[in-house]
Every structure is written in structure tokens, then in C-alpha cells.
Amino acid sequence: MPAENVPTSSQSDGRWRVVNVPSGSNAKSVAILNGGTATAITYGLTSDGYNHTVSQATAEDKRLTLLQDLSRPGKITETLELTAVASSDATSADQVLLALSLSGAETQFTTRRAVANDATFATGQKADVLTGIVGVRRANAPTENGVDTASYTVYLTKPTDRQATLVA
Known part of the structure; x- marks a missing residue:
């Protein structure tokens, strides 16, 4: 028996959900996250x-x-790189990100962890909300026994809301 508490872990397989929410909408609202204006892109992204x-x-x-020498915490630098499976499906992560890239519009990504992907969003759950502008689509080189992919840089325009509590 260990001398101290062993915290439980959370398996990541099937337990992430990444949703794109239009700017101007409350990306922490369960009604919006479960509604028609939010687009789930989790499974349109590659494993990395x-x-x-x-x-x-x-x-x-x-x-x-x-x-x-003494020190203090300085400025935070964040980057978000998304790699999507190339797809012509209008609701795919690739097409959602491409449309955002072409529009230059600010958008939001709500990322929930440690809850089954197919579970609806619920009040009290925790998620990160990242707000930014999606950069140009970059088609990636083909890989042997692989699928075509494209990468996007998201340029963050607002501070990240970390471990935000979802509301009604």
C-alpha cells in the first residue's frame, strides 16, 4: 500500500471533444455547445x-x-496548431477550418476533456475556450499508408479561458 494517495487518472481515448463556436456566441453555454451553431471537429483532426x-x-x-538570481512568472505564450484529415465534406474539420481561414473571422474552440466524446455538454463540466483567427490552410506532404491532411495555425486573439465552468 502506498504511503500517500494515488490520484485516479483519466484515459484520453474517446474522452475529448473539440467544438468550434462562432465568435459572439457564449462558448461556455451548454445550450450553444449542444445546439446547431456549434460544430464538433474532434474526429476530423488527426491523432496528433x-x-x-x-x-x-x-x-x-x-x-x-x-x-x-530571483525570478517571477513572466508573459504566457500560447500556440494552437490543428491538423485535419483532408475532406470535401462540408461539416468536416478541414472544411470548417478552411472556411474560417478564408473568412478571417475570429472564432472560438471549446475543448472538453475526461468526459466521453458522445456525452452531451452539461452545466458544471470544465473546458478550455481558445479564441483566435484561423490562418491559411497548408496541405501536408503525403505519407506512405496514410491519408491526406492539412494543417492550420490558430492565432490567439484573446486570453485562453482555462478550466472554464460550463453554464446553462
Whole structure:
């Protein structure tokens, strides 16, 4: 028996849901997330196609003759790279992202983890909301025994709402 508590883990297979929500809509609203204006794109992305990276700079705090340099957390830098299975299906992640890319419109991505993909959104669940503009579609090189894919950079235009609580 361990000397301390062993926290439970959450399997990621089948337990993510990424939904595109038009700008101006409440991307934390269960009514909108389960409604007709939100588009689920989870399974249109490749297995490595959701690459949200977060880094934080260090604000140096050097003091006269102090032997140790001090520091504080600095600015946060985030990037979001999406890779979609190439598809001509109008509701596919590729076509949704392509349309957003061509429009230049700001959009939102709500990402829920640790809940079955097929479960409807419910109040009290947690999700991240990323807001940005989708950049140009970049067709990727073909791979042996693979499918065609395309990548998009999402340029974040607002601070990410981390672990936001979903509301009615």
C-alpha cells in the first residue's frame, strides 16, 4: 500500500471533444455547445492534430550582490496548431477550418476533456475556450499508408479561458 494517495487518472481515448463556436456566441453555454451553431471537429483532426502549447517567460529579478538570481512568472505564450484529415465534406474539420481561414473571422474552440466524446455538454463540466483567427490552410506532404491532411495555425486573439465552468 502506498504511503500517500494515488490520484485516479483519466484515459484520453474517446474522452475529448473539440467544438468550434462562432465568435459572439457564449462558448461556455451548454445550450450553444449542444445546439446547431456549434460544430464538433474532434474526429476530423488527426491523432496528433491538436497541438496546444503553452510556455511562460521568466521575469528576472536580479539583486545587487545577492548570490542567487530571483525570478517571477513572466508573459504566457500560447500556440494552437490543428491538423485535419483532408475532406470535401462540408461539416468536416478541414472544411470548417478552411472556411474560417478564408473568412478571417475570429472564432472560438471549446475543448472538453475526461468526459466521453458522445456525452452531451452539461452545466458544471470544465473546458478550455481558445479564441483566435484561423490562418491559411497548408496541405501536408503525403505519407506512405496514410491519408491526406492539412494543417492550420490558430492565432490567439484573446486570453485562453482555462478550466472554464460550463453554464446553462
